[in-house]
Amino acid sequence: MTQTNYTDKVKRIAIIANGKYQSKRVASKLFSVFKDDPDFYLSKKNPDIVISIGGDGMLLSAFHMYEKELDRVRFVGIHTGHLGFYTDYRDFEVDKLIDNLRRDKGEQISYPILKVVISLDDGRVIKARALNEATVKRIEKTMVADVIVNHVKFERFRGDGISVSTPTGSTAYNKSLGGAVLHPTIEALQLTEISSLNNRVFRTLGSSLIIPKKDKIELVPRRLGIYTISIDNKTYQLKNVTKVEYFIDDEKIHFVSSPSHTSFWERVKDAFIGDIDS
Numbered sequence: 531m532t533q534t535n536y537t538d539k540v541k542r543i544a545i546i547a548n549g550k551y552q553s554k555r556v557a558s559k560l561f562s563v564f565k566d567d568p569d570f571y572l573s574k575k576n577p578d579i580v581i582s583i584g585g586d587g588m589l590l591s592a593f594h595m596y597e598k599e600l601d602r603v604r605f606v607g608i609h610t611g612h613l614g615f616y617t618d619y620r621d622f623e624v625d626k627l628i629d630n631l632r633r634d635k636g637e638q639i640s641y642p643i644l645k646v647v648i649s650l651d652d653g654r655v656i657k658a659r660a661l662n663e664a665t666v667k668r669i670e671k672t673m674v675a676d677v678i679v680n681h682v683k684f685e686r687f688r689g690d691g692i693s694v695s696t697p698t699g700s701t702a703y704n705k706s707l708g709g710a711v712l713h714p715t716i717e718a719l720q721l722t723e724i725s726s727l728n729n730r731v732f733r734t735l736g737s738s739l740i741i742p743k744k745d746k747i748e749l750v751p752r753r754l755g756i757y758t759i760s761i762d763n764k765t766y767q768l769k770n771v772t773k774v775e776y777f778i779d780d781e782k783i784h785f786v787s788s789p790s791h792t793s794f795w796e797r798v799k800d801a802f803i804g805d806i807d808s
């Protein structure tokens with residue numbers, strides 16, 4: 531955990547909510563409390579703290595709204611359903627959040643994010659950041675692509691596609707694909723296959739790869755065509771992708787540290803296992 535000194539500063543707060551009735555109610559309560567508090571200033575421009583109200587999906591949207599300001603922004607998530615992975619508070623804990631923000635001295639918890647660099651055959655290069663994962667798929671035909679790990683030509687993949695996820699994204703699409711759940715403090719990326727073709731002729735490793743921060747992952751499609759690239763909750767159709775490179779970004783996502791932070795393993799248990807005493 532690290533700390534920024536906010537003691538003498540009015541905190542600029544941005545409140546972002548999804549369209550659910552319960553989220554709007556929570557947002558209006560926060561607006562009414564912070565608008566009359568001289569220690570806070572409500573603004574969607576240049577915030578110090580972004581409060582996302584909804585679920586993990588809403589936090590993904592909030593991340594992308596402020597992805598160019600990650601060096602100065604801290605996030606807080608309120609879930610208006612079940613407990614999430616990016617959300618430290620439930621909707622009935624708003625008063626606790628307000629108290630914690632009044633006492634906040636800038637403590638933060640930070641997690642790695644993914645940097646993706648996509649090269650196209652017309653020379654264009656597209657750069658993106660992902661909080662959960664980036665996937666590359668070829669919809670109309672089998673995707674054939676070389677997977678290169680730290681300059682080692684590792685395998686020629688044939689199948690639906692490849693997902694590369696962050697540690698916090700390991701519990702999202704990656705898990706549905708059979709990938710491992712990674713503790714979010716581990717600085718690593720996870721490469722997971724999407725329906726690979728494996729038989730006597732075509733071979734891939736089959737299991738997912740956990741790649742350390744210093745190693746680079748490259749995906750080199752062997753065929754021109756339309757590729758479907760998803761970065762978290764956004765999907766793009768790109769023509770003639772020649773290379774996709776994946777790195778752990780130099781920047782991280784920072785969350786306001788909560789004294790009542792639920793442990794990662796409790797969240798995993800709560801989300802996927804439930805009560806084991808019955």
Ligand code: NAP
Pocket residue numbers: 584585586587588590614615662663698699700701702703704706761762763
């Ligand atoms: P969505 O379909 O509304 O949300 C997908 C579900 O994933 C929601 O229940 C969401 O939780 C949950 N989720 C998001 N991030 C998570 C995380 N880090 N760990 C565990 N669960 C997480 O789509 P969306 O809101 O646009 O979110 C996009 C994300 O959906 C993608 O990043 C991808 O990971 C995931 N996704 C999963 C599958 C799959 O599992 N087959 C397929 C496509 C996409 P909340 O209910 O709290 O929002």
